[in-house]
Amino acid sequence: MSELKAAITAVGAYVPDYVLTNKELETMVDTNDEWITSRTGIKERHILKEEGKGTSYLAIKAAQNLMEKSGLNPEDIDLVIVASATPDMPVAATATYVASEIGAKNAFSYDLQAACSSFLYGMSVASAYIESGRYKKVLLIGADKMSSIIDYTDRTTCIIFGDGAGAVLFEPNQEGYGLQDEFLRTDGIGREFLKIEAGGSILPASEETVRNKKHFVYQDGKNVFKYAVSNMADVAARIMDRNDLSREDVQWLVPHQANKRIIDATANRMGVESEKVMVNIHKYGNTTSATLPLLLADYEKQLKKGDNLIFAAFGGGFTWGSIYLKWAYNS
Ligand code: UT7
Secondary structure, X not given: OOOOXXXXXXXXXXXXXXXXXXXXXXXXXXXXXXXXXXXXXXXXXXXXXXXXXXXXXXXHHHHHHHHHHHOOOHHHOOEEEXXXXXXXXXXXXXXXXXXXXOOXXXXXXXXXXXXXXXXXXXXXXXXXXXXXXXXXXXXXXXXXXXXXXXXXXXXXXXXXXXXXXXXXXXXXXXXXXXXXXXXXXXXXXXXXOEEOOOOOOOOOOOHHHHHOOOOOOEEOHHHHHHHHHHHHHHHHHHHHXXXXXXXXXXXXXXEOOOOXXXXXXXXXXXXXOHHHEOOXXXXXXXXXXXXXXXXHHHHXXXXXXXXXXXXXXXXXXXXXXXXXXEOOOOO
């Protein structure tokens, strides 16, 4: 096989030390461990507590972890993409700072934002650069400091999200491993259901927006759930269909970690057994752009060269999609 494909050749991850448990949340809002566990599957999440540290801190740590594990020389990186919904600042890409801090001085860099699908879309973008033959090493980092946009008096959102980062390296592969197919979608209807209303060009920051808590995440959970369940399952099933993949052909489902019930529904629709479904929502909650690379880092040792992985994500916007990737190495 000589067609140029884009393969993941290394993985890194980082979560901050502080663990926010369901028990601690019980002291902050009117909730309980039983409700959170049964409705979401989440037990705890990691939070970046130190003042003055943003998403770049998480991203740099994940990239450094990848470089330590793989021996990657940062000067060989061509491009750094930071997929994130919580950039360090509204203007001045987080990726440029991250690239400089990790020593990727021959790289260019930028951010990519598509809410919880940021990393999935980033996989598509990174792969396209590699498949075109234009670049040889693309570092894709999914990082989010969700705690910076969460209202910890709102029980409908504060129990869900956590902070974290994961990084993967994409490189050319001529043996058929790497990204095989993708099916990506959006629907603008979603922006009413999951959003941060203020701080953008429609409603710039003002005393009033701060007073009315318009800089925090608002989510109509029920509606988002409804769209997420059907759309994530649809695209995952569809990508199996059009690649003639039976349930036996799929070694791993790599699903965005928003809600255990959405993950289960997607796996059911695909006919994939629970042992083949990557899950870490109980430890990290929903880390938005970091869920997929954090899964790869947690399951890396179990992955074998040639394994068929189906990625699926759904997020604000709405944004969603599925990617079929052949794993390229044994660790
Ligand atoms: O990653 C980006 C995409 N996001 C998602 O995919 C998230 C999708 N949505 C969800 O995961 C779920 O909708 C939630 C986990 C956010 C909420 O679960 P739900 O089963 O849809 O609950 P609900 O919103 O229908 O609320 C059920 C009840 C309500 O009480 P009443 O009206 O029945 O009396 C809520 O007020 O649960 C109440 N409730 C809570 N109770 C205890 C809501 N939040 C809490 C809470 N603790 N934290």
